[in-house]
Amino acid sequence: MTKPSGSLNATASQNAALQVYLAKRRKEKILDLVLPIFGVVGLLFFWWAVVKGFHVRPFIAPSPLLVATSFARNHAILFGNLLPTAVEAVGGFLIGNLTAIAMAILFVHVKPLRQIFFPVAVMLNSIPVVAKAPILILIMGSGLAPKTTIAAFVCFFPTLVNMLEGLGSVDPQVMELMEILSASKAQVLFKVRFYNSLPYLFSSMRIAASMSVIGAVVGEWIGSTRGIGALILQATYAFDTGLLYSAILMSTLLAGAFFVVITYFEKLTIVWPAEGSH
Amino acid sequence: MSDAFPNPIAATPAGEPCIRCDDVSVTFFKGRQSVSAIEGLSLEVARGEFLALLGPSGCGKSTLLRVVSGLVQPSAGSVEVLGTTAALARRRRDIGFVFQDAALLPWRTALENVALPLEVSHEAPKQQLQRAEEMLDFMGLGARRHAYPHELSGGMRQRVSIARALVSDPKILLMDEPFAALDEITRDRLNEELRRIWKKTGVTILFVTHGIYEAAYLGQRVLMLAANPGRVKEILRVDLPEDRTLRIRENSEFIALSARLRRLMEEAS
Numbered sequence: 001m002t003k004p005s006g007s008l009n010a011t012a013s014q015n016a017a018l019q020v021y022l023a024k025r026r027k028e029k030i031l032d033l034v035l036p037i038f039g040v041v042g043l044l045f046f047w048w049a050v051v052k053g054f055h056v057r058p059f060i061a062p063s064p065l066l067v068a069t070s071f072a073r074n075h076a077i078l079f080g081n082l083l084p085t086a087v088e089a090v091g092g093f094l095i096g097n098l099t100a101i102a103m104a105i106l107f108v109h110v111k112p113l114r115q116i117f118f119p120v121a122v123m124l125n126s127i128p129v130v131a132k133a134p135i136l137i138l139i140m141g142s143g144l145a146p147k148t149t150i151a152a153f154v155c156f157f158p159t160l161v162n163m164l165e166g167l168g169s170v171d172p173q174v175m176e177l178m179e180i181l182s183a184s185k186a187q188v189l190f191k192v193r194f195y196n197s198l199p200y201l202f203s204s205m206r207i208a209a210s211m212s213v214i215g216a217v218v219g220e221w222i223g224s225t226r227g228i229g230a231l232i233l234q235a236t237y238a239f240d241t242g243l244l245y246s247a248i249l250m251s252t253l254l255a256g257a258f259f260v261v262i263t264y265f266e267k268l269t270i271v272w273p274a275e276g277s278h
Numbered sequence: 279m280s281d282a283f284p285n286p287i288a289a290t291p292a293g294e295p296c297i298r299c300d301d302v303s304v305t306f307f308k309g310r311q312s313v314s315a316i317e318g319l320s321l322e323v324a325r326g327e328f329l330a331l332l333g334p335s336g337c338g339k340s341t342l343l344r345v346v347s348g349l350v351q352p353s354a355g356s357v358e359v360l361g362t363t364a365a366l367a368r369r370r371r372d373i374g375f376v377f378q379d380a381a382l383l384p385w386r387t388a389l390e391n392v393a394l395p396l397e398v399s400h401e402a403p404k405q406q407l408q409r410a411e412e413m414l415d416f417m418g419l420g421a422r423r424h425a426y427p428h429e430l431s432g433g434m435r436q437r438v439s440i441a442r443a444l445v446s447d448p449k450i451l452l453m454d455e456p457f458a459a460l461d462e463i464t465r466d467r468l469n470e471e472l473r474r475i476w477k478k479t480g481v482t483i484l485f486v487t488h489g490i491y492e493a494a495y496l497g498q499r500v501l502m503l504a505a506n507p508g509r510v511k512e513i514l515r516v517d518l519p520e521d522r523t524l525r526i527r528e529n530s531e532f533i534a535l536s537a538r539l540r541r542l543m544e545e546a547s
Binding site for chain 2: 177187
């Protein structure tokens with residue numbers, strides 16, 4: 001209903017104004033597309049210019065061209081090491097989020113549990129990832145398990161906090177309605193609280209998507225011979241800056257792809273507008 | 279349509295009260311103090327009656343609805359609803375409730391929202407849909423059944439919420455300032471419609487409002503409450519013809535009644 005209505009009885013001046021408006025909108029749309037590309041290309045050029053202009057040696061920092069050729073030459077190694085990192089990140093993402101969701105559901109229904117364990121969760125969360133990683137490597141060895149656990153840890157806390165908020169912040173009138181209907185706690189959970197928490201869940205999962213990759217890479221730094229994290233270390237020690245930058249690019253692409261997938265599912269799932277906008 | 283809405287007036291012996299509050303008091307605790315929301319309130323509502331509850335803010339109107347629906351326990355006095363306790367009447371699904379903000383679930387379509395009470399009471403899915411569709415049609419929203427709440431206007435949302443309250447055929451409909459947030463024209467239209475619904479279903483309605491004209495137009499009786507603590511100030515019988523349209527507000531009797539209510543309202547606050 002908000003579409004511009006037909007111009008059946010529009011006057012000439014209205015038509016002219018409409019043309020001006022449409023032209024302006026077209027221009028804005030083109031700028032929306034062009035400006036980000038301009039930013040990326042500009043950055044690459046600036047990088048290239050600095051490396052060339054100041055004669056930066058390749059083992060300090062590579063030029064974008066060197067990175068591109070290194071990427072092309074090493075793509076088998078890069079993708080081979082991407083797989084374990086991706087498995088750790090996605091595994092950790094799933095474990096961390098599912099644990100957080102389960103715990104939030106428990107906390108919302110059993111208040112004493114929340115009072116006991118929430119401060120513990122806050123404390124564990126305040127330990128930096130780089131400090132947690134060695135502890136877990138010592139306990140769990142050097143396989144996929146400790147890295148997946150680290151990735152799970154970094155995903156866990158944002159989701160726990162958001163799910164507590166989402167499950168708990170139901171419109172009080174809706175809670176009264178469910179009471180009037182004599183709904184069971186399970187019905188309130190599955191018909192109301194769960195849906196109410198979905199926007200909160202997705203916003204923490206979007207953060208967790210990139211965090212889980214960081215967690216996996218950090219885990220690999222501490223003790224691993226495989227994965228993007230290990231590759232970064234090896235490339236650094238070998239002064240192979242082309243490979244180092246390519247590896248970093250890989251982890252960025254992984255995190256970005258993960259983020260896009262989550263955003264896609266969010267668009268599919270959340271068909272209603274966010275809180276308070278109606 | 280008459281099959282869909284059994285008339286409780288005809289089905290029950292005349293004169294038996296539908297809701298009886300006897301010397302009811304409700305006390306809340308706020309910080310270190312106790313606040314008396316309602317004090318010594320007695321009230322009888324007949325089956326099929328339309329009672330408007332009018333009063334200044336802080337007079338316990340909303341609390342009274344929550345006592346009648348069994349959501350709030352009175353700290354003293356007794357409440358009887360349909361010959362039993364308020365909580366039991368609620369569990370028997372004899373009570374429908376309409377909130378001020380429609381309180382629709384934003385992730386459900388209009389139809390799914392209306393079906394919610396039937397879903398909660400484990401009605402067969404096919405019957406749920408059929409009944410919910412019937413109710414939406416009855417409220418004139420059949421064409422928008424698949425719209426989400428954010429796609430509906432405020433008035434439409436409130437119609438959906440009335441359909442939801444009526445879908446399980448309750449004997450009592452409690453309405454907590456349902457039209458307060460709507461614009462005047464929409465409110466007028468819904469007022470007329472509400473009287474039509476009341477006539478057609480024979481449901482007993484308790485309608486909380488702070489609108490003087492709304493109370494005078496809708497109710498068979500107007501219960502005037504005084505504030506701090508909430509108590510009955512006066513009960514007025516509305517002697518206006520049963521088949522009233524909004525035109526009645528131009529009638530001299532209506533004007534006199536409104537003036538009287540306004541004076542009482544001023545005294546009560």
